[in-house]
Amino acid sequence: MTLNVPSTDAGVADVMAILVLLTEFAMLRAPLLRSQVRLYAFQSLVVTGLAIFVATSRHIDELYVLALLTFVLKVVIVPGLVMRLLPDADVDLAESSILGVASMVLVAIAVAAFAFFAVGSLHVHSVALPTSALAIAAAVVLVAFVLIILRADVVSQAIGFFSLENGVSVASLVVAAGLPLVVEVAFLFDLLVAVVVFGVIMRVHHGRANSLSTEDLDRLKG
Amino acid sequence: MPALLVVIIVLPLAVAVITFFSPVRLAKVITVISGVVTFGLALTLIPEVVTHAQLREGSLLRIDSLSMVFLVATSFLYATTAIFAAGYLHLGQGKAGTRYGRRFYAGLNLFCWSMAAAPLVNGLALLWVAIEITTVVSALLVAIDDTDGATEASWKYVLIASLGLGIALFATIIMYYAGTTVFGSAYNLSYGKLLSGASHFSPDVVRLAFVLAVLGYGTKMGLFPVHTWLPDAHSEAPTPISALLSGSLLAISFYAILRYFQIAVRTIGPTFPRNTLLIFGIASLLLAALYLLSQRDLKRLLAYSSVEHMGILAIGMSFGAPVAVVGVLLHVLAHAAAKGTAFFGAGSVVRKFGTKDLGRIRGGIGALPWSGPMLVAAVLALSAMPPFGIFRSEFLIVSGGLSDSRDTVAAALVVLVTVAFFGLSWSTTQIMLSPDVSALPAGSAGSHPLSKGEVSPWIVVSMVIGLVALAILGVHLPSQLSQLLDHAARELGVPKR
Numbered sequence: 046m047t048l049n050v051p052s053t054d055a056g057v058a059d060v061m062a063i064l065v066l067l068t069e070f071a072m073l074r075a076p077l078l079r080s081q082v083r084l085y086a087f088q089s090l091v092v093t094g095l096a097i098f099v100a101t102s103r104h105i106d107e108l109y110v111l112a113l114l115t116f117v118l119k120v121v122i123v124p125g126l127v128m129r130l131l132p133d134a135d136v137d138l139a140e141s142s143i144l145g146v147a148s149m150v151l152v153a154i155a156v157a158a159f160a161f162f163a164v165g166s167l168h169v170h171s172v173a174l175p176t177s178a179l180a181i182a183a184a185v186v187l188v189a190f191v192l193i194i195l196r197a198d199v200v201s202q203a204i205g206f207f208s209l210e211n212g213v214s215v216a217s218l219v220v221a222a223g224l225p226l227v228v229e230v231a232f233l234f235d236l237l238v239a240v241v242v243f244g245v246i247m248r249v250h251h252g253r254a255n256s257l258s259t260e261d262l263d264r265l266k267g
Numbered sequence: 268m269p270a271l272l273v274v275i276i277v278l279p280l281a282v283a284v285i286t287f288f289s290p291v292r293l294a295k296v297i298t299v300i301s302g303v304v305t306f307g308l309a310l311t312l313i314p315e316v317v318t319h320a321q322l323r324e325g326s327l328l329r330i331d332s333l334s335m336v337f338l339v340a341t342s343f344l345y346a347t348t349a350i351f352a353a354g355y356l357h358l359g360q361g362k363a364g365t366r367y368g369r370r371f372y373a374g375l376n377l378f379c380w381s382m383a384a385a386p387l388v389n390g391l392a393l394l395w396v397a398i399e400i401t402t403v404v405s406a407l408l409v410a411i412d413d414t415d416g417a418t419e420a421s422w423k424y425v426l427i428a429s430l431g432l433g434i435a436l437f438a439t440i441i442m443y444y445a446g447t448t449v450f451g452s453a454y455n456l457s458y459g460k461l462l463s464g465a466s467h468f469s470p471d472v473v474r475l476a477f478v479l480a481v482l483g484y485g486t487k488m489g490l491f492p493v494h495t496w497l498p499d500a501h502s503e504a505p506t507p508i509s510a511l512l513s514g515s516l517l518a519i520s521f522y523a524i525l526r527y528f529q530i531a532v533r534t535i536g537p538t539f540p541r542n543t544l545l546i547f548g549i550a551s552l553l554l555a556a557l558y559l560l561s562q563r564d565l566k567r568l569l570a571y572s573s574v575e576h577m578g579i580l581a582i583g584m585s586f587g588a589p590v591a592v593v594g595v596l597l598h599v600l601a602h603a604a605a606k607g608t609a610f611f612g613a614g615s616v617v618r619k620f621g622t623k624d625l626g627r628i629r630g631g632i633g634a635l636p637w638s639g640p641m642l643v644a645a646v647l648a649l650s651a652m653p654p655f656g657i658f659r660s661e662f663l664i665v666s667g668g669l670s671d672s673r674d675t676v677a678a679a680l681v682v683l684v685t686v687a688f689f690g691l692s693w694s695t696t697q698i699m700l701s702p703d704v705s706a707l708p709a710g711s712a713g714s715h716p717l718s719k720g721e722v723s724p725w726i727v728v729s730m731v732i733g734l735v736a737l738a739i740l741g742v743h744l745p746s747q748l749s750q751l752l753d754h755a756a757r758e759l760g761v762p763k764r
Contacts, residue, residue: 103452105453167475183437190430193426193430199422203426206429206433210436213437216437217440220441220444220447221447222452223451223453224392224440225455228393228396228455228456232395235396235399235400238403239399239402239403242406245407246410246418246422246425249418253418254415262418262419262423263419264415264419265419265420265499265503267498267558267563267564267567
């Protein structure tokens with residue numbers, strides 16, 4: 046077996062995907078809800094960059110439109126909406142999670158490693174498309190799950206979902222760049238609607254419980 | 268005739284917009300009309316689909332026998348729920364009541380529109396979009412009552428279902444990736460294209476996509492272990508919404524899984540997809556049967572019954588004999604009718620007694636002379652009693668399992684369904700048939716004798732329609748419908764190579 050040296054294109058895509066994954070880890074340890082939202086905006090910016098890069102390197106002009114929409118929606122509108130929904134600074138500190146930060150990061154590392162090996166063991170070969178970025182995207186999705194499960198406030202959970210969607214976006218950019226634009230736009234539109242719904246329910250919850258913690262969301266059982 | 272597809276897609280959407288601005292009284296009427304017309308149009312499409320195998324309108328809309336089954340189930344519930352809601356909803360006076368009514372009706376129509384759109388769109392990507400719309404609309408409808416319980420339920424629902432759909436989106440991307448080996452890097456995910464090329468896809472990639480799809484859409488379908496949002500959302504939503512969630516939304520998510528199943532059997536053969544569904548199905552059925560035995564809340568009882576029936580659907584698909592697949596598709600229709608009717612009856616009980624607590628409801632048959640007995644009938648129908656449709660469908664599924672020499676699974680299915688029957692009918696007969704109202708402790712809802720009488724004639728009408736439909740499905744399946752089910756089962760079968 047010969048050693049495969051990744052091409053420059055694949056290398057750049059991988060680096061950007063890894064940047065997305067690292068941002069996901071940073072969210073895991075960000076103590077302030079506001080900093081979490083900022084990290085999400087940064088992550089979306091990297092995804093935008095990846096979209097532009099894929100558009101240039103593979104000459105898919107449609108992706109420029111997608112990059113623009115991603116930027117407007119995920120870097121500007123969604124973080125802006127969530128920031129506006131956050132109440133005043135007194136509850137800005139994220140709720141302490143079940144595990145400490147260090148253990149949380151360790152769990153996330155284990156989960157990410159699992160994603161690498163799981164996708165790697167598929168032995169997917171493709172001439173045009175890098176598969177290592179696909180493994181990284183899967184890791185982003187799983188680490189987002191860790192964030193949602195271990196953080197006990199509604200904002201972290203919502204941000205976790207949005208960043209999971211970023212992970213799927215990375216996957217779609219590296220392995221499904223030719224997906225018709227109408228579909229990609231529909232995905233983004235759906236995300237926007239989901240943000241609004243998350244926001245409405247977050248507001249309602251805060252209005253009723255006067256906190257963003259999920260602790261008192263445990264009445265319904267059995 | 269394909270133009271009818273456009274009408275079905277446009278009508279509920281237009282009605283949703285109108286009802287948001289019109290007075291509530293008018294909204295009630297046009298929602299009923301829209302529901303009945305949509306159901307009628309769906310029925311007129313059946314013979315067309317049976318003769319032409321598929322109808323297409325542009326590149327975005329397409330219907331074949333498989334999606335037709337789900338369109339019929341959805342539009343049937345749209346019509347009956349609209350009738351039920353007209354009797355169930357009692358709005359407070361003044362501005363708050365009007366606002367609630369407008370939101371409710373606009374949401375109801377939008378929800379039904381998105382569920383009708385899911386089987387009509389052509390392609391896995393658009394299917395995902397339609398199902399994501401059902402999530403966001405129904406999450407708002409679950410929250411509409413603005414109680415602590417409703418807020419908690421809708422948060423769990425929107426978070427868990429969105430995560431599930433995130434996984435389903437991943438499945439969509441992976442399936443697209445599988446297709447790039449055949450179609451090049453730019454193509455659309457329409458069914459015809461995917462099915463034609465499926466036998467040349469990479470098996471490992473399709474396997475991954477299928478498992479992700481079962482997990483992702485299974486979240487919305489209510490399969491164990493990702494069913495956790497389901498009982499909360501079903502019990503806290505307004506009852507018309509519970510009926511739609513249970514009878515139609517879960518089925519639509521199952522439809523999405525079937526689309527992946529259809530592609531997967533062409534690439535990797537039937538064994539792997541069937542075994543995957545079998546594991547999820549048995550686990551769901553087991554969990555639901557046990558929870559049904561110890562349930563204290565009427566609407567949660569019916570919600571767990573939904574988990575049970577979704578488990579039966581998954582197990583039925585795992586048998587693979589054509590007769591079992593016909594049974595599965597008939598089960599989708601019969602479950603929609605039976606669960607709708609049961610929720611309508613539960614709504615009537617909840618309105619009458621002012622509680623969902625099974626321990627505080629007694630003498631239901633005495634208090635509700637029409638909807639009481641019909642609720643008992645609907646629960647018996649859910650437990651697969653003849654002469655109702657679920658008896659026939661479960662009979663087909665089990666006989667398909669036996670003919671496929673999957674005796675152990677078929678036996679397990681029968682045992683678990685019997686356990687579920689016990690739990691379901693025990694609770695229901697207790698609240699409906701035990702006559703003693705005055706023996707309840709003071710302060711509970713039943714402590715003052717309730718007057719005899721129905722909450723609303725509309726509720727009775729909706730339940731009669733549901734039971735008649737169930738009896739038709741059970742006693743004499745119309746020939747067009749049975750042809751439709753046969754064709755759909757053939758579409759799901761393993762093609763001869």
